[in-house]
Amino acid sequence: MFNTLRRRIALLLIAANLPVIAFAIVIGKQEFALADLFGRDRLVQAAELVAARASGIPLDSAAIDDTRRNLIFRDRGSRADIAAAIVGPDGASIAKDDEGSPVGRDWLPEEGLPTLALPDDPRILKARGRDGRAYRYAIASVRGGDAKAIVAAPFDILGHSQTQWLFLALALPALMALLCVGLVLFGIERFVLRWIRALRQMAASYDGGKLEGKLVPLDGAPQEFVELGDALQAMSRRVEERSVALEQAVDARDRLLRELHHRVKNNFQMIASLLALQRQEAPDTLSAVLRAPEDRVRAMAAAYKVSYASGEIGHVGVADLIRDVAQQARQTSGGRTFEVSAHFPEDEFEIDLDFAVSLALLITELLSAASAASPVASVTAEARDGDKIALTISGPAAGWLPPAGLSQRLIRAYADQLSTGIEEQADGSIRLIVPLASELPSIGMKKAAPRA
Numbered sequence: 001m002f003n004t005l006r007r008r009i010a011l012l013l014i015a016a017n018l019p020v021i022a023f024a025i026v027i028g029k030q031e032f033a034l035a036d037l038f039g040r041d042r043l044v045q046a047a048e049l050v051a052a053r054a055s056g057i058p059l060d061s062a063a064i065d066d067t068r069r070n071l072i073f074r075d076r077g078s079r080a081d082i083a084a085a086i087v088g089p090d091g092a093s094i095a096k097d098d099e100g101s102p103v104g105r106d107w108l109p110e111e112g113l114p115t116l117a118l119p120d121d122p123r124i125l126k127a128r129g130r131d132g133r134a135y136r137y138a139i140a141s142v143r144g145g146d147a148k149a150i151v152a153a154p155f156d157i158l159g160h161s162q163t164q165w166l167f168l169a170l171a172l173p174a175l176m177a178l179l180c181v182g183l184v185l186f187g188i189e190r191f192v193l194r195w196i197r198a199l200r201q202m203a204a205s206y207d208g209g210k211l212e213g214k215l216v217p218l219d220g221a222p223q224e225f226v227e228l229g230d231a232l233q234a235m236s237r238r239v240e241e242r243s244v245a246l247e248q249a250v251d252a253r254d255r256l257l258r259e260l261h262h263r264v265k266n267n268f269q270m271i272a273s274l275l276a277l278q279r280q281e282a283p284d285t286l287s288a289v290l291r292a293p294e295d296r297v298r299a300m301a302a303a304y305k306v307s308y309a310s311g312e313i314g315h316v317g318v319a320d321l322i323r324d325v326a327q328q329a330r331q332t333s334g335g336r337t338f339e340v341s342a343h344f345p346e347d348e349f350e351i352d353l354d355f356a357v358s359l360a361l362l363i364t365e366l367l368s369a370a371s372a373a374s375p376v377a378s379v380t381a382e383a384r385d386g387d388k389i390a391l392t393i394s395g396p397a398a399g400w401l402p403p404a405g406l407s408q409r410l411i412r413a414y415a416d417q418l419s420t421g422i423e424e425q426a427d428g429s430i431r432l433i434v435p436l437a438s439e440l441p442s443i444g445m446k447k448a449a450p451r452a
Contacts, residue, residue, distance in 0.1 A: 009188060010181050017177035024173045040124050043138040043153055046079040051140035051149035054086050054095075064095045073097035083107045084151045086142065094147060106130035107152050113139065126155065195225040202232060261304050268301030292407075295368060298328050299360040307353055315437050316356035318349040318389060322379055325360050329367040338371040343380040349389050350437045355418055359434060362414035365407055366393050366430070373400035387436045394429035401430065 054072045057064075064072075072095060073084055083103050085096040091112040098105055107129040114127035114137045125137040135152040142149055198218060218229045272294050279290035302324040307316045319342070326340040351359065363379070370377040370393060377395035384390050401424065402408040415422055415432065423431040 010185060013181045013184055014177060017173065017180065021170070021173045021177065024170055028170055039153065040118075040121055040136070040138075042079075043082060043136060043151055044123050044140075046075075046082050046084065047138040047140040047149050047151045049075055049079075050084045050086070050151060051142045054147065054149055055143040069095055069097070079151065082151050082153050084149070087113065087148050087150050089146045089148070103129075103133070103135075103152070103154055104131060107133070107135055107154075108150070109137075113148065113150070191222055195221045199225065199229060199232065202229065258308060261308050265301050265304035265308060268297050268304065272297040272301060292368070295328065295364050296361055299325055299364040300357050302328065303353065303356040303360045307356065314353055315350040316353055318351055318359075318381065318434070318436075319344040321356055321360055322363055322381075322391075325363045326367065326379060329364065329371060339376050340367060341378045343378065345381065345383065349381065349383070351434060352437050355435065358414045358417040362411060362418065362432070363391075363393075365411050365414065366401075369400060369402050369407060369411075370396050373397065384433065389434050389436055390431055391434060392425075392429050392431045394425075394427065396428055398424070398426070398428035400428065 050072060053074070057068055057072065072086065081102050083097065083101040085108060086094040087108070088094055091109065093108060096105070096108075101107065109127045110130050114125035116126055118124045118126060118136075123138060125139065127135060127137060129135050129152070134155045136155045137150055137152045140149045141147075195218065198221070218226050221229070275290055275294040275297065279287050279294060282290060302321060303316055306320045306324060307314070310317055310320070322344075323342050326342050329340050330338055367377060367379075374396035377393060380392045380394075382390045382392070401411070401422070411422065418432070418434055420432045420434060425431060
């Protein structure tokens with residue numbers, strides 16, 4: 001809720017003004033209580049004064065003329081806002097000061113004298129006058145008779161002057177607090193937040209080490225924000241320069257590694273060509289012996305060839321690799337007819353280059369053994385959970401794997417390098433699980449153009 005700078009500062013300012021508001025409430029309540037007590041004392045004094053002036057005057061309504069009425073109620077200036085009258089024991093009016101009454105003529109209770117006293121001041125009675133308004137009354141006995149002097153003042157809690165002063169005393173600190181909060185929020189918006197938004201917009205345009213588009217102007221901003229904007233631009237320039245240098249270094253290293261892999265592939269092919277030439281010149285008894293090392297060298301060259309062609313130095317496409325190895329197996333079957341088909345799903349499976357060399361050598365040994373047992377073989381691939389691929393070689397009848405010898409040892413060694421096992425199925429096919437590359441290569445991120 002209070003997660004923004006504006007809201008938190010507003011909350012802080014309100015909290016800082018709470019003691020002032022609380023102090024104003026305490027003082028206001030005290031002033032209200034004192035003013036109310038003063039008003040009640042004034043009401044009682046007015047009743048006693050009217051009763052004292054009425055003492056010794058015959059209180060027959062027929063005998064009270066204007067002269068005697070003015071004598072009884074002559075202190076009108078001292079009881080402003082207070083109505084006065086002389087009533088009998090039953091509350092019937094004997095004489096009323098209608099001339100100086102501030103509340104009209106119908107302020108006396110409807111029936112009799114008021115009897116309901118205030119809980120904290122029994123001198124003051126409360127009732128409603130004939131006009132329906134609420135009044136506070138004070139009654140004093142007139143000496144020498146059973147008549148009563150009764151005075152009244154209207155009691156309206158909202159219209160009461162003390163209440164109005166209390167509201168004013170509470171409203172002023174609250175208004176000052178709101179004004180303070182408003183001014184501070186305005187200052188924060190004008191001198192802080194809008195420049196923070198400008199800097200955030202500048203940072204949002206930061207892309208790849210440089211600021212894209214037009215820079216946000218900081219004219220008129222506080223010096224601290226101007227310096228921060230300059231620092232951001234300087235940082236952007238430095239990062240841009242370093243990014244360009246790193247990209248150039250990565251491109252240079254990529255080119256060098258691609259050239260290195262290309263030369264490694266060429267060297268393997270040269271070695272294979274030398275072995276092929278030697279095999280052609282050798283007697284028939286040695287030709288078959290030289291065929292196997294030539295195939296193995298060509299398998300290693302195939303891994304680097306596919307990696308170089310794909311443009312991702314470090315990763316090798318499994319489908320292209322096995323198709324290349326299968327093509328070589330068809331060409332090097334020693335005069336025998338040997339057809340190898342490769343079937344792969346549409347997904348592009350890739351493995352690390354180190355695993356690709358071992359996989360190419362393993363597939364070469366397996367296809368070499370398969371060609372001796374059957375004229376047809378197939379290689380299929382199937383994705384497995386956990387970033388793995390299952391390769392199945394089928395075609396020959398069961399028992400075509402070499403039981404012993406160098407080829408058998410090499411098959412086991414290459415399988416160990418791939419952290420997999422050779423699973424022989426009942427139909428004669430074999431299956432092996434190969435781990436795929438788990439992430440993009442760290443170098444050579446640019447793919448080569450697709451081959452036609």
